[in-house]
Amino acid sequence: MWGIAVGQNVGTTLSAFLPVIFVSIAPPGSGHIPLKIGAVTPGLCVITAIAAFMSPETYRTHLDDLGDPNAVPVPKSDYDRVRADRIAAAAQDA
Secondary structure, three states, X not given: OHHHHHHHHHHHHHXXXXXXXXXXXXXXXXXXXXHHHHHHHHHHHHXXXXXXXXXXXXXXXXXXXXXXXXXXXXXXXXXXXXXXXXXXXXXXXX
């Protein structure tokens, strides 16, 4: 879960910094503020989409193998069996 926490914290920090960026692009009192901000926002969305596209898929990957470019996903049948076991155990604990 370490990678998730880092990604979430970096994302929160960058999104909190967006108002500063927008004010530097279109300071108060300047003209066409919605047009300027509207022109920058799709660019940021494209950068985000490229980053998401280039990120590796981690579905069915063991936590110990995350970050390993040669990691092999867990077979679907094993994943489904372990998942069903965990769900059953959680239902019994509830």
